[in-house]
Amino acid sequence: MAPETKICAQHIDFFYGRTRALKDISLDIYANRVTALIGPSGCGKSTFIRLINRMNDLIPGTRVEGKIIMDGLDINHPRTDVVDLRRRVGMVFQKPNPFPKSIYENMSYGLRINGMKDRNFIEQRVVSALKKAALYDDVKDRLHESALMLSGGQQQRLCIARCLVVEPEVILFDEPCASLDPISTRKIEELILELKKDYTIVIVTHNMQQAARVSDYTAFMYMGELVEYDLTEKIFTVPKERMTEEYLSGKFG
Amino acid sequence: MSAMKIQRKALVTLKEGAYKWLFATLAFASLVFLVGIVFTLLTESLPVFSKIRPTSFLFGPFWYPTADPPEMGIWPLITASFAVTAGAMVVCVPIGVGTALFIHELAGRRQRAFLKPVIEILAGIPSIVYGFFGMVVVAPILQDLLGIPTGLCAFTASLVLGIMATPTVASLAEDALSFVPRSFREASLALGANRWQTLTRVVMPAAGSGISTAVILGMGRAVGETMTVLMVAGGAAMVPKSLFDPVRPMTSTIAAEMGEAVMGSLHxxxxxxxxxxLFLITLGVNIIAEIISRRFRLKLGLGR
Amino acid sequence: MTIPEGITDNLPGTWPKGTSGRKRIIRTSDISQALGFLALVLCIIFALLFLGSIVYFITSRGMAVISWEFLTEVPRRAMTKGGVAPAIVGTFYLTVGAMAFALPLGVACAIYLCEYSPGSVAVNIIRLSINNLAGVPSVVFGLFGFAVFVKVFGFGVSILSGSLTLGIMALPGIISASQEAILAVPQSYREASLALGATHWQTIKKVVLPTALPGILTGVILNVGRVAGETAPILFTAATFYTRGYPDSVFSEVMALPYHIYALMTEGTRPEVQTAIAYGCALILLALVLAISAAAIILRQRQRISYGS
Structure with missing residues (x-):
């Protein structure tokens, strides 16, 4: 069964001022699959996924060329509603970034900003998202305590859960385990595998083993270019490009 | 030789110790001044309380210090100080915080590089200049505009004082906003909040106690401000009945009457x-500000 | 670059006509955002307008009065003719005196707080007293200066009393500026010096202070501007409305610009002439203070850039 394409990037170039950070990137991201972006730091993998929910709009002096199509719609089109886009494409950041509010307030934030006032509905969604993120049992007795009291791993799962509440279609993970210990990392990875049943997932990681463990497809990027993109098992066993092979065997990066 | 070496070493140790003690002694100067101020205020004011009960001093409704017999109730002065300060807060809190939010959220890089220092420089305009401006420009305009008997009144004083405190509040509030980690903003936007929602529901609450500290420090400045109210508030020692009554806050009473008071007299x-x-009020304000700002740093995990 | 076959086959290729962008819905949250931002713009316009109008009024009216004579001559005919030179000179003396007192003390205090036993009980007590000293109203400093310097020490109403009072008031600002500059000296500098066998004091003298000096100076300049403009502390300790000529010792009373503005507006017999002179004084004071603090702020920004923070 061929997977359905969710997002299709076509000839993406991206500029920070005069610097060209991404060079002619074209790749497809499939629905209900995990796509991993790997490569040495500074290769543009984070820049690329931040384009998918237009977080780079926040950085002044940047410019994007080419098209990113999601469900047949150009996300960079001037008439695209960026707020709506970001609701459809959730994001989990490198460092856990819960708001300095209670766990419950963190979770309900996404619904409240949409004008949702029905308490029962909010609570139902919060609980189900926390359960999906495998965090409910850890926090069910202290939903009204500050989110900053949680451990790093729990904070990151809270951020994932917070993103699930608004029911996105795609979730972008930008090195979600970079600041976590191995056990918390393991839990997040299990969670990602669980989530792919319902969501399309893109994960940026510098950890090749992590890419091998969680992803279905892997893209290898280097110096702003997409070197190779294929099924993860193929990339890791029979890479077509020499550069990919060298990177995977630890010759550079 | 070794004796010399030991001697030299001892000398170095002695010298190091001496410097440490020297700096420690000088460093205690500010404590000495603070204690000195408290001591002076206490010793010079205690004779009053042997003649007048503290409660009638604080709550007495009439301030006729040079009448015979003198009436010394500072209630009109206290209410005047509070009225003028509250009025100033009504002006400077929304405008100051609004200015800070503008600089934080809407200003481009260039505008910010221009506005931040300009606001800080304007915060340095001497209070006498505000007082003078209030007296010769604002008061006559308001008198005509509102048809009030005198432009020198609590309302004008509040307005001028509020404008004066605005740059301070704006500058401190902007500092508090810039301490909020950018990740909060990104997290909120990534959830589909727009910029205004992000600002009002995430950034401002996170900076909330920092902004409160800014407001409270601005309040401290307004309570203790002397020259502006001395020139603009009108100087009548009555409990104000309306915003447009002339009033005589505590600071301006001291400034205006110290020159006439006979040394050692009850006055x-x-x-x-x-x-x-005044000292006790500003001390209280400072302590509150300190407590809130400590909480702010803890909340954002900024350490001490 | 390699895109394996089979992947490109799934490209949507052409997207449905007429839906090249999602239709934008206007939400209530968009409206409140527009209104909110509008309010912020109004805030800053109001703030700049009012503050700008102060600068504008004082400048335009003051320029009419200012001349070479106004800046360099002593007042004549009961303050209605002549210049305000003694007030300018008086403000200069008071400011220099205050700094001569507060600068060494403030820097020494900052050195102790940053370099010797930080975190100790003594340091916390000192820090607490500095914070509280910073919040004391200026008129209370005036009371203190009057009771202590003028009366107890017997300095009388004089430059000395006024300078000491202003100096105490400026102390917290100078300490915190110096602290900021000293803390900005990288720890590695201290370690390098100590590792070469320098003593603690040698490290402070040869490494920490020279590195921190530019920062300390800008902090001090910023405070100079504030001291020059203060009125309440010198009201009963130094200032007088009129002197015959210039002060001849630190025990003389002086004219000072800020006090002179106040006195012109509240004393004297010819308000219409005096107001014009007061505009002139206000312009001189404003220009002085703004120039000094602008210089300090620009210097500080340069330094921050060179520290890379």
Whole structure:
């Protein structure tokens, strides 16, 4: 069964001022699959996924060329509603970034900003998202305590859960385990595998083993270019490009 | 030779110790001054309380210090200070915080590089200049505009004082906003909040206690401000009945009457007692600001 | 670059006509955002307008009065003719005196707080007293200066009393500026010096202070501007409305610009002439203070850039 394409990037170039950070990137991201972006730091993998929910709009002096199509719609089109886009494409950041509010307030934030006032509905969604993120049992007795009291791993799962509440279609993970210990990392990875049943997932990681463990497809990027993109098992066993092979065997990066 | 070496070493140790003690002694100067101020205020004001009960000093409704017999109730002065300060807050909190939010959220890089220092420089305009401006420009305009008997009144004083405190509040509030980690903003936007929602529901609450500290420090400045109210508030020692009554806040009472008070007289002592009250009020304000700002740093995980 | 076959086959290729962008819905949250931003713009316009109008009024009216004579001559005919030179000179003396007192003390205090036993009980007590000293109203400093310097020490109403009072008031600002500059000296500098066998004091003298000096100076300049403009502390300790000529010792009373503005507006017999002179004084004071603090702020920004923070 061929997977359905969710997002299709076509000839993406991206500029920070005069610097060209991404060079002619074209790749497809499939629905209900995990796509991993790997490569040495500074290769543009984070820049690329931040384009998918237009977080780079926040950085002044940047410019994007080419098209990113999601469900047949150009996300960079001037008439695209960026707020709506970001609701459809959730994001989990490198460092856990819960708001300095209670766990419950963190979770309900996404619904409240949409004008949702029905308490029962909010609570139902919060609980189900926390359960999906495998965090409910850890926090069910202290939903009204500050989110900053949680451990790093729990904070990151809270951020994932917070993103699930608004029911996105795609979730972008930008090195979600970079600041976590191995056990918390393991839990997040299990969670990602669980989530792919319902969501399309893109994960940026510098950890090749992590890419091998969680992803279905892997893209290898280097110096702003997409070197190779294929099924993860193929990339890791029979890479077509020499550069990919060298990177995977630890010759550079 | 080794004796010499030991001697030299001892000398070095002695010298190091001496410097440490020297700096420690000088460093205690500010404590000495603070204690000195408290001591002076206490000793110079205590004679008042042997003649007048503290409650009638604080709550007495009439301030006729040079009448015979003198009436020394500072209630009109206290209410005047509070009225003028509250009025100033109504002006400077929304405008100051609004200015800070503008600089934080809407200003481009260039505008910010221009506005931040300009606001800080404007915060340095001497209070006498505000007082003078209030007296010769604002008061006559308001008098005509509102048809009030005198432009020199609590309302004008509040307005001028509020404008004066605005740059301070704006500058401190902007600092508090810039301490909020950018990740909060990104997290909120990534959830589909727009910029205004992000600002009001995430950034401002996170900076909330920092902004409160800014507001409270601005309040401290307004309570203790002397020259502006001395020139603009009108100077009548009555409990104000309306915003447009002339009033005489505590600071301007001291400034205006110290020159006439006979050294060692009851009036002289009473002015020090007003000073003591002012000191206690600003001390309280400072302590509250300190507590809130400590909480702010803890909340954002900024350490001490 | 390699895109394996089979992947490109799934490209949507052409997207449905007429839906090249999602239709934008206007939400209530968009409206409140527009209104909110509008309010912020109004805030800053109001703030700049009012503050700008102060600068504008004082400048335009003051320029009419200012001349070479106004800046360099002593007042004549009961303050209605002549210049305000003694007030300018008086403000200069008071400011220099205050700094001569507060600068060494403030820097020494900052050195102790940053370099010797930080975190100790003594340091916390000192820090607490500095914070509280910073919040004391200026008129209370005036009371203190009057009771202590003028009366107890017997300095009388004089430059000395006024300078000491202003100096105490400026102390917290100078300490915190110096602290900021000293803390900005990288720890590695201290370690390098100590590792070469320098003593603690040698490290402070040869490494920490020279590195921190530019920062300390800008902090001090910023405070100079504030001290020059203060009125309440010198009201009963130094200032007088009129002197015959210039002060001849530190025990003389002086004219000072800020006090002179106040006195012109509240004393004297010819308000219409005096107001014009007061505009002139206000312009001189404003220009002085703004120039000094602008210089300090620009210097500080340069330094921050060179520290890379």
């Amino acid at each position: 002289y002592n009473a002015l020090f007692a007003i000073g003591l009250m």
